[in-house]
Amino acid sequence: MAEVTYLEALRQGMMEEMRRDENVFILGEDVGAYGGAFKVTDGFLAEFGERRVIDTPISEAAIVGAAAGAAHMGLRPVAEMQFIDFISCAYDMLTNYVATARYRAGLPTPMVVRGPSGGYVRGGPFHSQNPEAAFLHTPGLKIVCPATARDAKGLIKSAIRDDDPVLYFEHKFLYRRIKEDLPEGEEILTPIGKARVAREGRDLTIITWSAMVYKALEAAERLEKEDGLSVEVLDLRTLLPMDDEAIMASVKKTSRVLIAHEDTRTGGVAGEITARINDQAFEWLDAPVKRVTAHDVPLPYAPTLEDFVLPQTDDLVVAARWLAAY
């Protein structure tokens, strides 16, 4: 057993897959000599050489497009976006080319696009984004968002082995803040498409993912202590395809649902989840499905502003109390 950070777990997962499969390779800006802006690929160049660790020009569309072309030919590229905010520069390539390749043309496109996402780090509007919602409505993509070190490792490994294109959104706030004991010899493969009950509860469910899982757990603890409420926390882990079964199981158990995400509200992922719950478990609802999200503004830089715009543990507590009392 060794205690590893979220970042180190991700690093190890990629490392293991590159050792296991010659076809896996890495490309992105500054991933080689520098080891990536956050050092996620530190040591990769030394072990795998320039052939499999490619420093690219600042060209997100080309990085993603080239990954797709290589994937068609049987390779398994893992493309890094230096900050996930820059994935928007490859939006056309991902939604029109990559996502449709199998459907249009039967082209296998096993590839991963990953990068540091998320706020709470004083990164301002362009180094804090959560791009899940931007890709949720594109059939042909998978989206994973690990919250734990175990899943950071297990999901990158599963993503690399997956035969479909996977967007892997890691949360930079968790990189070095989260640590976990991970057995060294164990092959960790978190299944894509399966949620995880992060905490069992009976009175109310908080559905969430990524860094927000920890705020939900904190809130649950406080609600238990201060209000005697038993709160279930469901960590979705994969957003596409969504684990309806796990969601509905929890809804049917607690009948009260709070969906929490870090991204802005309007058009965010919580809308889709609300609709699915409406569709599949309406009769079990004892209260409206409620959302706790960022305010609908670009994410500002100043700590006072960022803290106000992003959802906080207190907000979850307040919202959960309201919902429990409904």
Add this chain to the structure above:
Amino acid sequence: MAEVTYLEALRQGMMEEMRRDENVFILGEDVGAYGGAFKVTDGFLAEFGERRVIDTPISEAAIVGAAAGAAHMGLRPVAEMQFIDFISCAYDMLTNYVATARYRAGLPTPMVVRGPSGGYVRGGPFHSQNPEAAFLHTPGLKIVCPATARDAKGLIKSAIRDDDPVLYFEHKFLYRRIKEDLPEGEEILTPIGKARVAREGRDLTIITWSAMVYKALEAAERLEKEDGLSVEVLDLRTLLPMDDEAIMASVKKTSRVLIAHEDTRTGGVAGEITARINDQAFEWLDAPVKRVTAHDVPLPYAPTLEDFVLPQTDDLVVAARWLAAY
């Protein structure tokens, strides 16, 4: 009174605004000599000259970016995407630059990006898209989707006068199929942010927009005749900002809601509407909010496939019956 098509109404609206305000100008691919792929800007070059009708290179990001720069300086650009599918190439520019300019920097960015959207035209996966959902989660943008000739004109005029960036998604299936008498001297200005009750009803509401409004009206007629159901059809017209008031008014009246849109289901706009209804009118619901949308696949070309994937009037009828019987 003159009977004008949806396309002609849009054309007239732009023409009127260009005559009214020297600062309005048009840019896009083939908008000049050719008058646009669908002839929406036919005659503009002759009347306004090359200074105000600019044929651009195939560079959607530059078209949108240049429009933004010009807008900062007090001009009012109307940028055409030859097919709206190509707006994805300007996704970064729109979501990161244009949408945030006012918030970040107080920069006025009054501009319109418009183009032919939508399916039912055998256009295949890249000439049939509905990009509303892709921009719904971006604070700082407005989105309008006219269904009628009157609104095609009234919304383009309001969009051009608006001080915020507006995405204007016209539906190419309606271009020449929809005709309406529009009084010649009347200044038509459809307010942005206001929905329209396209048909009054008591038993059930279909919330929709753009070309789907006509299928909803057809379904409503059939349901009235065949089932004696009184169906209200709400044409949202603007998706961002969304007219919650009109939505809730209808929900409170009928207590049964079907949301219909042409785009794929997962991550589509219907999710957001469902969440808003949950949030603001849950107690009035007698049945789950249900969605009728395209199947979750890229839009295929063959008529047999396209007709299967896209929602049809029959689907609305079946779904409405189910909901009414709930």
Add this chain to the structure above:
Amino acid sequence: MTPTVSPPVSPAAPPHGLSRAQLHEMYYFMRLTRSLEERLVNLYRQTKVIGGLFRSLGQEADSVGSAYALDRGQGDFLSPLIRNLGSMLVQGATPLEILRQYMAKAESPTRGRELNIHYGDLERGFIGQISHLGDMVPVMAGVALSFKMRKQPRVGMVYVGDGAMSTGTFHEGINFAAVQRLPMVIICENNGYSFSTPMHKQTAVRQLVDKAAAYGIPGVRADGNDVLAVYGATKPAVERARQGGGCTLIELVTYRRKGHAEHDNQSYQSTGEIAEWEAKDPIDRCIRDYVEAGWATVEELAEIDARILALLDDAVGHCEDEPMPAAGTALDGVLADPARAELEWYRRIDG
């Protein structure tokens, strides 16, 4: 087809190391391209083509001559654009496939999902374009990257038009390929127009080949209406790429004699301009050159024409009455897993 030239008494050897049979084959593909498009025009007029129809009339030499420079035996790849029917035929696409695509038949290579010549085949070495211009450049860079990484002596070729070169993805893709010294040839077809937009509104360069300088790669310019000149310009670039010499940008100068698509009335093209290029028709020129040099007789070429017509009769007859795809197949294969998209709830209600 009545060339006014007479063959020389003792013909010179064909250029670029090509054999007589190869010259005939290049003629075959040019003629096949043209005749197939003519069939499609008929079918289009009969409203049997579902979407639009895009012609390459007058550009057959640039497609065929460039693609012919690839080595299919070595597994070379190409990615065509809308005017590169000829390139696809060289690479092994069949007229029957093309007809099925245009008519959205169940048996079409994309099973009715994509239109016209938007399809590919990894076995035969071509990848179907998407509509978004420029996007295939990075994708083909990735294909070429796989060749380089695996040390395979294979080459990738990608086509762009004078218009497509203005896109950001073209720039990012060619730059990526140039930096990585990938085995790739970028064929830029300068046909004077991008839809209605003349070249001087697309770029301020005089020659598109000037753009090579921005990527630190060699640029070559050739007469796109002379199939042998096209081949002669392309072949060395292909072989240099194969030997690790990196990318080349090749500008082929030609002209789009038809509109952007069949419904375009070409009001923006002068009739003089069109006539001028008609006089430079690549197929007429090929016949003239071949016969003059003694590389083919009029009869041999006529025999090829006849063979093509029979082939097309057969292909059209074969597919015209074929069915379109069954509706339910629309849900297959968005992902490998799950292999089928969900049927929406409203289609699962009985009655």
Add this chain to the structure above:
Amino acid sequence: MTPTVSPPVSPAAPPHGLSRAQLHEMYYFMRLTRSLEERLVNLYRQTKVIGGLFRSLGQEADSVGSAYALDRGQGDFLSPLIRNLGSMLVQGATPLEILRQYMAKAESPTRGRELNIHYGDLERGFIGQISHLGDMVPVMAGVALSFKMRKQPRVGMVYVGDGAMSTGTFHEGINFAAVQRLPMVIICENNGYSFSTPMHKQTAVRQLVDKAAAYGIPGVRADGNDVLAVYGATKPAVERARQGGGCTLIELVTYRRKGHAEHDNQSYQSTGEIAEWEAKDPIDRCIRDYVEAGWATVEELAEIDARILALLDDAVGHCEDEPMPAAGTALDGVLADPARAELEWYRRIDG
């Protein structure tokens, strides 16, 4: 600052039609840039800077010399990147504003919404960058388009790095500007690196100025560490643009002596390389050149330095204790209408 040169007996006139006062002003802006950044380093070490800190040490001449070639009286515009603090100061940005930005103060130009030097002012003629590299090129093309449309004799300048030139938006923007013959000058700062990526992994060209050929515009290359050479290269391009002559691409050759940001340990840059460029320091060089030519005395320059230090003491003192913005202001001004975003429901619950 102890130059070993002595002034000539009768000084030659300054080059490029510049006055002695103007030379002093350029020195002032270079020194101000450097001293301000040094202050920021102190504040950064005291954790008073909220986000990262980006230096332009050794690049002050390229920013200042190029921006100085604009005519603020005529309403010229520029859009800087992260290493162009010097350009912004020339254009009228104040040290106090910069300090407030870095420290996310309520009174900062963006009211705490954006970080470091990401801000602008339409009055003074500069537009704040966003992080996405390349995007400002089309935006500045739009600004320049407005000048052209309104027949105003104004010029727009936009900065890109050796890395930013690889982006699709750079390509689309510069091509658009070139075709439209917009009054625009594109300053490309070749500082050898893009973060850790050396230029040869970013592009296969030997000189970035070679990229001008792809857009049919003139390219000029100058020593980016010689403020007068920078000015001399830029000024004619600005005036040509003003007179309707279109765009120019100017490559300024320099070197990034600090890491990409303050936390970067520069492991990928050799110490020899850094030392070599330290010897070419643009401020040292400026002092040497000025004194040698008799355009300034050591005392005059020292007086400028002292003035700057006082100014900075004042600015730091002024803003250090200022408050950050009030939380609720975060909802203002996403749109003109509605002018405030909605407060989320969970913040409206009492207690």
